[in-house]
Amino acid sequence: MAALQARIAAMQARTLGARTLPTDPAVAPLLPGGALRSGVAYAAPGSLALAMLLLAGPSAAGAWVGVVGIPEFGAEAAAELGVALDRLVLVPSPGEHWLSVTAQLAEVLPVVLVRPPARGASPSETARLASRLRQRDATLLVAGEWSGAEATLTATGGSWAGIGTGWGYLAARELDVVTTVREVRTRHRVRIETGFRPFVPAAPAAPVRPRPVAVPAMEAAE
Amino acid sequence: MTGTTGTMTERCLVLWCPDWPVRAAAAEADLDPAAPLALVEHGVVHACSAAARAAGVQRGLKVREAQSRCASLTVLPLEPAVDARRFEPVLAALEAGIPTVQVVRPGLVVIRAAGPARFFGGEESAAGEALHLLAEAGVPDARAGVADGPFTAEQAARATDAGRTIRVVPAGASADFLAPLPVSVLGMPALVGLLARLGVRTLGAFAALPEASVRDRFGPEGEAAHRVAAGLDPRRVVARVVPADRDRRQAFEPPLERIDQIAFGLKRTAEAFLEALAGDLLVCTALTVELVPERGAPHRRTWLHPRSFTPLDVIDRVRWQLAAAELAAPVAEVVLHPEAVDEAAHHEQGLWGGGPGERIHHALSRVQSLLGHEAVLTAQPSGGRLAADRTVLAPWGEQRTPPRPPGAPWPGRLPGFVPTAVLGDRPPVVVQDPAGRDVAVDDRDAISGPPALLVAPGRPATRIEGWAGPWPLEERWWDPAAAVRLHRMQVACADGSAWLLARDATGWWAEARYD
Numbered sequence: 001m002a003a004l005q006a007r008i009a010a011m012q013a014r015t016l017g018a019r020t021l022p023t024d025p026a027v028a029p030l031l032p033g034g035a036l037r038s039g040v041a042y043a044a045p046g047s048l049a050l051a052m053l054l055l056a057g058p059s060a061a062g063a064w065v066g067v068v069g070i071p072e073f074g075a076e077a078a079a080e081l082g083v084a085l086d087r088l089v090l091v092p093s094p095g096e097h098w099l100s101v102t103a104q105l106a107e108v109l110p111v112v113l114v115r116p117p118a119r120g121a122s123p124s125e126t127a128r129l130a131s132r133l134r135q136r137d138a139t140l141l142v143a144g145e146w147s148g149a150e151a152t153l154t155a156t157g158g159s160w161a162g163i164g165t166g167w168g169y170l171a172a173r174e175l176d177v178v179t180t181v182r183e184v185r186t187r188h189r190v191r192i193e194t195g196f197r198p199f200v201p202a203a204p205a206a207p208v209r210p211r212p213v214a215v216p217a218m219e220a221a222e
Numbered sequence: 223m224t225g226t227t228g229t230m231t232e233r234c235l236v237l238w239c240p241d242w243p244v245r246a247a248a249a250e251a252d253l254d255p256a257a258p259l260a261l262v263e264h265g266v267v268h269a270c271s272a273a274a275r276a277a278g279v280q281r282g283l284k285v286r287e288a289q290s291r292c293a294s295l296t297v298l299p300l301e302p303a304v305d306a307r308r309f310e311p312v313l314a315a316l317e318a319g320i321p322t323v324q325v326v327r328p329g330l331v332v333i334r335a336a337g338p339a340r341f342f343g344g345e346e347s348a349a350g351e352a353l354h355l356l357a358e359a360g361v362p363d364a365r366a367g368v369a370d371g372p373f374t375a376e377q378a379a380r381a382t383d384a385g386r387t388i389r390v391v392p393a394g395a396s397a398d399f400l401a402p403l404p405v406s407v408l409g410m411p412a413l414v415g416l417l418a419r420l421g422v423r424t425l426g427a428f429a430a431l432p433e434a435s436v437r438d439r440f441g442p443e444g445e446a447a448h449r450v451a452a453g454l455d456p457r458r459v460v461a462r463v464v465p466a467d468r469d470r471r472q473a474f475e476p477p478l479e480r481i482d483q484i485a486f487g488l489k490r491t492a493e494a495f496l497e498a499l500a501g502d503l504l505v506c507t508a509l510t511v512e513l514v515p516e517r518g519a520p521h522r523r524t525w526l527h528p529r530s531f532t533p534l535d536v537i538d539r540v541r542w543q544l545a546a547a548e549l550a551a552p553v554a555e556v557v558l559h560p561e562a563v564d565e566a567a568h569h570e571q572g573l574w575g576g577g578p579g580e581r582i583h584h585a586l587s588r589v590q591s592l593l594g595h596e597a598v599l600t601a602q603p604s605g606g607r608l609a610a611d612r613t614v615l616a617p618w619g620e621q622r623t624p625p626r627p628p629g630a631p632w633p634g635r636l637p638g639f640v641p642t643a644v645l646g647d648r649p650p651v652v653v654q655d656p657a658g659r660d661v662a663v664d665d666r667d668a669i670s671g672p673p674a675l676l677v678a679p680g681r682p683a684t685r686i687e688g689w690a691g692p693w694p695l696e697e698r699w700w701d702p703a704a705a706v707r708l709h710r711m712q713v714a715c716a717d718g719s720a721w722l723l724a725r726d727a728t729g730w731w732a733e734a735r736y737d
Contacts, residue, residue: 075601157718
């Protein structure tokens with residue numbers, strides 16, 4: 001039902017002539033319009049897993065994605081969350097050229113994830129990049145703050161399941177996300193499970209590793 | 223019948239150097255080839271010298287048996303590489319006089335006879351000239367045979383003796399020449415064994431069988447052998463093509479130190495290097511750049527290209543190599559060597575461009591020229607237990623095979639979440655128990671106290687709410703350089719972060735974070 005709603009929302013978002021990108025159903029409800037739009041920027045500070053989930057939708061649908069300025073980007077985790085590694089390009093340490101590298105990648109890749117350095121970008125640089133995105137119909141995901149973002153998805157915290165004091169392992173997590181669209185804040189919670197059950201006796205012998213299931217976000221009370 | 227027109231077979235000149243492997247091995251070991259020698263493979267005699275043969279040694283004999291027949295026998299291992307290497311100068315001397323030589327194996331070559339026969343005035347004199355060239359190259363006892371097709375010509379060469387080193391089988395007389403020879407000369411043991419049991423002992427008898435029956439009974443291979451036995455060898459002589467020297471060198475006098483000077487000085491050479499290839503309708507797909515400094519050892523590196531090199535790509539590779547090489551002295555010479563070439567037709571752009579892949583490649587190549595070859599990476603899954611081992615990164619445009627198979631089970635790797643942030647620089651952390659003491663792990667993998675507080679660099683101290691482990695990990699203990707011995711622990715903290723911590727002899731450090 002929720003997936004259906006997300007699809008309806010994605011279709012409705014075409015009203016202003018904006019193209020939408022295939023979006024992972026787990027994060028679709030967090031986004032205004034229910035889908036990633038091309039030609040704009042989104043900010044997702046606080047959680048790399050959330051950024052990977054945002055990348056996963058377009059990547060699984062066949063798009064090339066680029067990651068700029070994140071040296072610790074865990075490609076294996078990205079693959080588990082649905083990012084296709086054979087269409088993933090990493091520029092871990094662009095240094096001072098991060099903005100021009102991002103712009104060059106946005107020329108050819110439909111989705112680029114970037115983490116700006118601490119000093120960030122000046123308003124004029126941001127505006128230039130925004131016009132490039134509009135021209136090229138590329139989507140920018142920023143793992144940090146970004147002025148002029150279509151929406152800011154801030155991971156404010158969360159909880160872990162499956163781990164005790166001296167036993168268990170990290171098996172599932174709940175991520176609290178605050179979506180800010182033009183000063184309007186909504187809260188959601190995303191649940192990610194690994195589906196890995198090593199202690200169930202009836203489990204198959206080969207360790208099957210399904211990709212983490214992100215249950216559709218639910219609206220949490222303010 | 224002197225040409226190839228209208229006939230199935232062409233006149234061939236075969237030059238045979240008897241006992242070539244023995245001669246090559248003797249020259250390699252500095253022995254006299256006239257002494258009794260035998261080359262041995264898997265404990266069985268593979269070839270022997272004339273003196274050894276006279277003493278009763280023959281091919282296929284066990285070493286012990288051969289030594290008992292000829293007590294003074296010198297036994298050497300069979301080395302095909304030596305045969306080929308020793309034959310190369312002989313071949314070069316032959317090609318200086320008669321080009322278009324096909325090498326069947328070291329010691330046996332076949333030449334299309336028509337050309338040399340016309341040039342030297344007859345097949346016999348052409349064969350004599352070829353033997354003369356071989357004698358000058360140090361093979362005085364070579365033999366020559368001229369006949370229709372390579373097979374008959376080889377048999378003709380083998381039918382010679384020391385007194386009469388050339389045998390010419392007239393055109394059309396091949397079948398008569400081959401008829402009395404035993405079927406074993408076909409060199410097909412399975413077929414020969416079968417024919418012997420059927421009472422067919424000579425090539426003539428085999429050739430007399432009806433062609434359709436041979437095809438039905440022995441299949442396509444038997445049919446081909448039947449044609450050969452009838453003197454209708456359909457094989458053609460394909461002369462070897464000597465690869466041209468495509469290396470380009472650019473010497474700098476005086477030697478240059480600055481990268482941009484070298485890159486500028488190399489521009490013309492890089493263009494000429496690729497133009498020479500393009501002239502032969504080739505493109506370069508792998509390039510070896512050799513930087514020769516004024517003093518010290520040269521620096522070589524091979525660069526792959528996902529498509530084909532352009533002059534700018536070549537210059538970029540040289541720049542990157544210069545930046546990484548840290549040469550002690552200024553560069554006196556740069557050598558460009560095409561490691562792999564491909565036909566240009568495979569790399570032509572389509573009429574409407576190369577599609578999205580081409581555009582992506584161009585943009586990423588631009589980023590590479592800005593930041594360096596290693597700055598743009600692609601990721602591949604790899605096997606391993608540590609988080610950093612489970613992905614292998616390769617520069618854009620290069621293929622890298624995973625050093626460890628990703629599909630293997632890798633017992634000891636962690637279940638559950640895969641960490642999203644792999645911390646390659648191993649930042650040290652502090653893990654304390656409720657009493658404020660550092661948490662330690664003893665020799666029996668037991669923890670000294672429950673972890674309660676985590677202090678990671680650049681972050682405020684946080685309370686540990688959940689923890690699991692420590693799990694011991696010991697890898698490659700047999701190799702001190704690559705050995706890994708540590709304990710790992712997952713912790714979930716009050717601020718919502720979760721970490722994969724590791725402790726080895728240096729203390730606790732963060733291996734990865736679950737961002």
